[in-house]
Amino acid sequence: MLNAVPLPAVLTLAAALFCIGLFGALSRRNLIGVLMGVELMLNAVNINLVAFWRYFEPRYITGQTFAIFIIAVAAAEAAVGLAMVIAVYRHYVTVNADEVDQLRG
Amino acid sequence: MYDMLAALINGTLGWGWPEWALNLLSYILVVTIVLVVAPLQMLFFTYYERRVIARMQDRVGPNRVGPEGIWQPIADGVKMFTKEDIVPQAADRIVHFLAPCVVVAPTVLMFAVVPWGPGMVPVDLPTGLLFFFAISSISAVGLMMAGWASNNKFSLLGAMRAVAQMVSYEIPAVLSLIAIVIVVGSLSINDIIAYQTGLIVSNRDLPGIPDLGLGWFVFTPVGFVAFIAFFIAALAEGERTPFDIPEADSEIVAGYMTEYSGMKFGLFYLAQYVLNFLLCAITAIIFFGGWQGPGVGWLYAQGITPENPNGNGLFNVLAGVLGVFYFLLKTYLFFFVMVWLRGALPRLRIDQLMDFGWKFLIPLTLANLFSAALWVAFTRWGPAEGMLITVGWSPVLRWLAAFVVTLAINLGVYLWLTRVYAASQAERRRAELEELIAAGS
Amino acid sequence: MEVVVQVVFGLIALFILVAAAMVVSVRNVIHSALWLIACFFGVGALYLLLQAEFLAVVQVLVYVGAVSVLILFAIMLTRQISGEGVRQLTSRWPVVLVVTVLLFATVMAPTLINQQWNVPPAPPLGTPEPIAGPAELGRGFVNEFLIQFQVVGVLLTVALIGAIVIAFEERARRRRVLTLAEELELKRLRERATQTETPEPVEAEPVARETRPASEG
Numbered sequence: 001m002l003n004a005v006p007l008p009a010v011l012t013l014a015a016a017l018f019c020i021g022l023f024g025a026l027s028r029r030n031l032i033g034v035l036m037g038v039e040l041m042l043n044a045v046n047i048n049l050v051a052f053w054r055y056f057e058p059r060y061i062t063g064q065t066f067a068i069f070i071i072a073v074a075a076a077e078a079a080v081g082l083a084m085v086i087a088v089y090r091h092y093v094t095v096n097a098d099e100v101d102q103l104r105g
Numbered sequence: 106m107y108d109m110l111a112a113l114i115n116g117t118l119g120w121g122w123p124e125w126a127l128n129l130l131s132y133i134l135v136v137t138i139v140l141v142v143a144p145l146q147m148l149f150f151t152y153y154e155r156r157v158i159a160r161m162q163d164r165v166g167p168n169r170v171g172p173e174g175i176w177q178p179i180a181d182g183v184k185m186f187t188k189e190d191i192v193p194q195a196a197d198r199i200v201h202f203l204a205p206c207v208v209v210a211p212t213v214l215m216f217a218v219v220p221w222g223p224g225m226v227p228v229d230l231p232t233g234l235l236f237f238f239a240i241s242s243i244s245a246v247g248l249m250m251a252g253w254a255s256n257n258k259f260s261l262l263g264a265m266r267a268v269a270q271m272v273s274y275e276i277p278a279v280l281s282l283i284a285i286v287i288v289v290g291s292l293s294i295n296d297i298i299a300y301q302t303g304l305i306v307s308n309r310d311l312p313g314i315p316d317l318g319l320g321w322f323v324f325t326p327v328g329f330v331a332f333i334a335f336f337i338a339a340l341a342e343g344e345r346t347p348f349d350i351p352e353a354d355s356e357i358v359a360g361y362m363t364e365y366s367g368m369k370f371g372l373f374y375l376a377q378y379v380l381n382f383l384l385c386a387i388t389a390i391i392f393f394g395g396w397q398g399p400g401v402g403w404l405y406a407q408g409i410t411p412e413n414p415n416g417n418g419l420f421n422v423l424a425g426v427l428g429v430f431y432f433l434l435k436t437y438l439f440f441f442v443m444v445w446l447r448g449a450l451p452r453l454r455i456d457q458l459m460d461f462g463w464k465f466l467i468p469l470t471l472a473n474l475f476s477a478a479l480w481v482a483f484t485r486w487g488p489a490e491g492m493l494i495t496v497g498w499s500p501v502l503r504w505l506a507a508f509v510v511t512l513a514i515n516l517g518v519y520l521w522l523t524r525v526y527a528a529s530q531a532e533r534r535r536a537e538l539e540e541l542i543a544a545g546s
Numbered sequence: 547m548e549v550v551v552q553v554v555f556g557l558i559a560l561f562i563l564v565a566a567a568m569v570v571s572v573r574n575v576i577h578s579a580l581w582l583i584a585c586f587f588g589v590g591a592l593y594l595l596l597q598a599e600f601l602a603v604v605q606v607l608v609y610v611g612a613v614s615v616l617i618l619f620a621i622m623l624t625r626q627i628s629g630e631g632v633r634q635l636t637s638r639w640p641v642v643l644v645v646t647v648l649l650f651a652t653v654m655a656p657t658l659i660n661q662q663w664n665v666p667p668a669p670p671l672g673t674p675e676p677i678a679g680p681a682e683l684g685r686g687f688v689n690e691f692l693i694q695f696q697v698v699g700v701l702l703t704v705a706l707i708g709a710i711v712i713a714f715e716e717r718a719r720r721r722r723v724l725t726l727a728e729e730l731e732l733k734r735l736r737e738r739a740t741q742t743e744t745p746e747p748v749e750a751e752p753v754a755r756e757t758r759p760a761s762e763g
Contacts, residue, residue: 002665003548004548004549004551004552004555005551005552005555007663007665008658008659008661008663009555009559010592010596011658012654012655012658012659013559013562013563013592015650015654015655015658016563016650017562017563017566017585018654019646019647019649019650019654020563020566020567020569020570020646021566021570022646022649023570023642023643023646024569024570026636026642026645026646027570027635027636027638027639027642027643028570028634028635028636029634029635029636030575030634032575032579032617032620032621032624033570033575033578033634035617036569036570036578036579036582036617037569037570039582039609039613040566040569040570040582040585043585043586043589043609046589046601046605047589047592050592050593050596050598050601051596053598054596054597054598055663055665055666056665056666058597058675058676058677058678059676059677059678060678061678061682061683061686064598064600064601064678064683065683065686065687065691065694067598067601068601068604068683069694069698071604071605071608071609072608072698072701072702073698073701074608074609074613075608075612075613075702075705076701076702076704076705077705078613078616078617079616079705079706079708079709080705080708080709080712082616082617082619082620082709083708083709083710083712083713084712085620085624086620086623086624086712086713087712087713089623089624095624098636200576200577200580230599231599231679231680231681232599232600232603232680235600235603235604235607235680236603238607239603239604239606239607239610239611240606242606242607242610242611242612242615243606243610243611245611245615246580246583246610246614246615246618249615249618250580253576253618253622261622265619265622268615268618268619269619272611272612272615275611291681292680538731538735541731541732541735542732542735544732
């Protein structure tokens, strides 16, 4: 892997994934779609961390540990985010971000 | 497998094959065995379950096709294959087609880490146990796909129930296994089996115990609680009665399988029985020593192993046969218990199921985790880790202390939890009744 | 050997990018979520290729097993089951597309490719390389990363409780459909309420006995 695929290839892949996720998060109307975009971005970040870990210091655990923390935070974010989506849906009967435009309802 | 093949081809037959050819051949053989064994187990399990449940209900069960109806599953399989494949008009065709594949594929993949006998594990992953549970959680996605793509209310309800149940009971299942992982100190399934040598007491905890392959975890307080919790969770994961809520046929037809027919339905059926087999197998492996039993360890030590390359290949075969025999015996015994429960218990309601999982099993397994840590501290820690009480104790004394302390903790937590749980259920019942009265008046 | 790895990497990268593109462009939200699962799988495969075995398994366990199921659940609970006919992208999506493509093409990709990374030379094939596995990770979590580990545990607990609190629906606000058994019980309770002056002999049924204080009080 180290000799066959250069590090920039992996990083470019992660960057592309990040940009796709960013596009999804910014352009989706559906709140769940926005959350899915954010998940893609978090995955892209994780690919970067694992790639740096593997190419630079495979005998230390810092990179993997960081990735695991990000996975845990992503799981927490998804749980709270989706709970909020459900709460919003219950209140406004829509999950489209641009239709939720009242501060008090 | 590789060792045996190398010994056979390059040693006994003297053909001198290169290493990659041996590797390729051994993996092809392993994959073939895995892919053939999975459906065969499923065929046997359907027949076994029908006969046993019939006996319990004072019937005979299938007995026409072949001697004692042994070919009945084959006949059923032929029927499945020749049935018409129906897809509802309003269904999402692609997802509807993909769902059975997504459900079956993980169950077959899980076979990759199941050891059948000494040295007979297809792939010995260092994270084998975690792999097993990670892969098993994929089938929830397949169930969701099936329920949604059928465009049928019953399917969707069944899928939601199935997934909610699987996700909630995965937690106690994994927590009870983590207790064992703490004691063993490894996620590899082979290491967990290797730990369970000895006689009632594991060899690793008390060196000098005669090795009869009976040092199973179920004989320790930690392992016993974990076993009970895991088996209940396994019943829920495998959708067995009393937890067969997702396909409760008297409520929601057949749950997520309602709109499936022919071989696609057959695939769901296959996945379910293979999953049941695997859950029974993993119970046998983790808590009852897997292939460990009197004689296997001794036989295997005489054979060709990485430590002993000059052994006799015949002993490998003997140890393998005996190991597989013990393993399957334990697995079929657990499946018998599953069928037995199906014959004895009625179905739970979904809220009872959720309450039991979240309010009883999870706290119990968490307390068990604490006991497991104490077990390790008492049996293995010394002053270097800060365990000053056990300095100078003999191994027997340390083991006894660990046994008594963990037993006391587990028993106390169990008794306390049953009281709290019963009180909370009574309280809930009272609140529901009040609500009912309010709604009625 | 190197060609094999390159081809595998190329396939995985293609799979990840196609799946991710489908996630953000498909109209149907459920299909989008299913493509997201495919993308998670691709990333897991990439971790395996990078020899981060434990992370690959955790990726499957957490993302495929938990997060995606959560997303599917949320979609089904909000009745956005088929997004056909509903506009899925905001009106300014072309602007966003241009911005993200420019971000990738002019900032990220050139920087990443032109940067001198100073990767330490890989050991020649065949020599065993020390790679941190699950055992080292576990030791790290209880030694140097203990505080962070605890904080993540607290965070997950808080998230769990928070999610329940946010999505919780008051019992009273729930539309209630009585089951047959409950209707029967209600009927019995009403009968009981009319007969409070003439108490019946003690009934054997525990349910009826429990209700007595409630119906009197």
